[in-house]
Amino acid sequence: MPFSSLPRPVAEAITERGYTEPTPVQAQVIAAEAHDRDLLVSAQTGSGKTVAYGLAIAETLLQGAEALPRPGEPLALIIAPTRELALQVQRELQWLYAKLGARVASCVGGMNVRVEQRALSYGCHIVVGTPGRLKDHLERGTLQPGSLRAVILDEADEMLDLGFREDLEEILDLTPPERRTLLFSATMPKPIAMMAKRYQRDALRIETTSAREAHADIDYRAMAVAPADIQNAVVNVLRFHEAKGAMVFCATRENVRRLSATLTERGFSAVTLSGELSQNERNHALQALRDRRARVCIATDVAARGIDLPGLELVIHAELPINPETLQHRSGRTGRAGKKGTCVLITPYQRRRHAERLLRAANVNATWEPVPTPDAIYARDQERLMESLSVGEVAEEDLEVARKLLETMSAEQIAAAFVRTQRQSLPAPEELIDASPMARGDREQATREQGPRPGFEDTVWFRMNIGRGQNADPRWLLPLLCRRGHITKRDVGAIRIFQTETRFEIPRTIANKFVDALKRTSGEDDGVIIEPAGDAPTPPVGQLRDRRGPPPRTQLRPNYERGPGEPGGAPRGPSRGPGGPGGPKRYGAKPFNKGGRKPGA
Known part of the structure; x- marks a missing residue:
């Protein structure tokens, strides 16, 4: 029997649940060498970690007895980063320890604290909670840690990323020093190793899969699109795969709301998960996904952390994750427990290199392919329709309706009506702009072949x-x-900006007028010299050399950016222009950080 080393009630419960063989991480935590030791475990998401640490602490809780003692002060404490993950852990442990009569209490933010206090006062064997709420109960004195035999940190790396380090240290410092400490995480960064060194004793390191094997059950695909077409690309990917369950990740709450509105308008049954939702709203959203009333979940990284949704076949990154660890955790929502899943990264074409670096850092081999076109989606719909048609056993009343239909319409008309009905129930795919760099280059080449735009057939270049x-x-x-x-x-044609100079073209018909105006305004103290560059073609960047050298940066400020008292400067007092409060101080300032977006909760 695979689970023969476990206490009999736990082995029976897990066998009745349908487990025939332990997963790799489960097999290692119940091995003889891991018995009664601290564990430092890294395993891929969806590998059965929750059940694994439930099995690992079974003997620790029983301590050789046949049954658990009467409920009192908790014997085990499990800390999880999010409410959903903590409640999910509670459900798993309840069936695992049901035959032992274990009482499992939860302490998570967003729930009624009085109900939690009452459950703790009645006594329990295991407490599962989030760091903030557990710390609150410890400070109130409603949670007594003196009898703890085991402490488990689930998704420890995520808790550190969310800023719970101080809370975790305070909680661990209050627990008995002789306790077992088990750290479970999908990744094992340096801060986790430091925490393990401080709070664990002779910990056994368990790593069930290599970084590359962790993605074996996930088919990664990447698609480059125009920035304005990201939402349309999400629509087409969802339509092409028609997954039973799909999760779309965004970086901020606002983008979650915007994408949710777009998908709902297109006819998708979608729900959202973000930090602004109440616990009741989040529970309703998750339940809608579990009972198939909704098929798409749009979520932020933190809100979806640790969520295990059965039948989740597709994960879409509508916005690129900020690091390889986030990519792994997002993608790990699918391809769980040996099931296959698909992960699609949608990236603006100008960020393709960044996406490739991200995939390399995560040891992921992704296939780059175009976004599914409407024709490809309709062809896939036809394949699914043909696969789904099966006669099987037909009721007599259904046959009676079929006979009446055949009396009034031909079989071809009936089939066409059926196909039309099926298509009407599906959202329409979107037409996308072909905005890849190669496509843009083709368009630019076509534009050059067509000649200059009207009015610029004959021009003069200036520098x-x-x-x-x-x-x-x-x-x-x-x-x-x-x-x-x-x-x-x-009146300004093409502008070519090089390292030390800029060239632009002016129609020859107004070139003399332009030169005369330059002479009249040459006294402006802006440090910018404008002069004809001749009619020779613009040289490559590497051949451009500015004989005069760049002017001092202080001379490049326009009038409205000069300080009070300077020649041509702005009047004294606050300014509303770019040089005023909150505006860029010089041309090189970047008022918006396009690459440093911080994901919302």
Whole structure:
């Protein structure tokens, strides 16, 4: 018997649950060498870690007895990062220890604290909770840690990422020193190793899978799209796979709300999970996914941490995860317990290299492919329809209806009506812009072959003595050219920004007028020199050399950015312009951090 080394009531419970063989992590935690030792375990998500530490502490709780003692002060404490994971752990341990009559209490944020206090006062054997609420009960004196025989940290790396380090240390410092300490985590970063060294004694290190094997049950695919087409890409991926359950990850609560509205409008049955929802709303959302009333869950990283949803076949990263660990935890919602799953990363084409680095860091081999087109989706719908058609046993009343239909319509008409009904129940796929770099290059080549835009068939090239080294940008170059040359932005053609200079074209018909205006405004003290560059083609970047060198950065500020008292400077007092409070101090300032977005809870 695979679980013969376990106490008889626990072995019977797990066998009745349908377990025939232990998973690798379960087999190692119940091995003889792990008996009564501290454990430091890293295993992939969905590998049966919850049941594993339930099995690991069974002998510790019984201590050779046939049954558990009367409920009193808790014997085991399990700490989880999120409410959903803690409640999920409570449900798992309840059936695992049902034959022992164990009483399992939960202490999580968002629930009625008085109900939890009452449950603790009645006595229990195991307490499962989140760090903040457990610390609160310890400070109130309603949770007594003096009898604890085992403490388990589930998803320890996530708790440290969420800032629970101090809470965890305070909780562990209050527990008996002779307790067993078990740390379970999907990844094992340096902070976890440091915590293990401080709070564990002669811990047995268990690592059931290598980093590459951890993704064996997940088929990774990556798709590059135009930034404006990310939501449409999510729609088409969901339609192509038609998974029984799918989870879409966003970085912020606002993006969760926006994507949820888009999918609901398209006809998807979707729910959301984010930190702004109450516990009751989150429970309803999870229950809707479990009983198939909803098929898509849009969530933030923290809200979906540790959630185990049966039948979750597809995970979509609508926004790239911030690091390889987050990628692993997100993707681990599918491909659990030996089942196959699909993970799709949707990335803006300009961030494809970042996505490739992320995948390499996570030891993931992803297949890059285009987003499914409407034609591909309709073809897949037809395949699913043909696969789902099976006659089997037919009731007599159904045959009677079929005969009446055949009396009024042909078999082809009936089949066509059936197909139309099936398609009407499915959301329509979206047409996407082909915005890949190669496609853009093809369009630019086609544009060059078609010739210049009207009015710019004959132009004169001019140069400016500022370039990328001085943070040149068309957003402020165009106004400068219009002011100095007395032209409008429609009179400026192509702009080429190089390292130390910028070149632009002006129609030859107004070139003389432009030059005269430059002479009249040459006295402006902005440090920018504009002069004809000749009619020669613009040289490659590597051949451009500025003989004068870049002007001092202080001379590149426009008038409205100069301080009070400077020639041409702004009047004294607060300014509402770019040089004022909250605005960029010079051209190189970046008021928006496009790459450093912090995910919401």
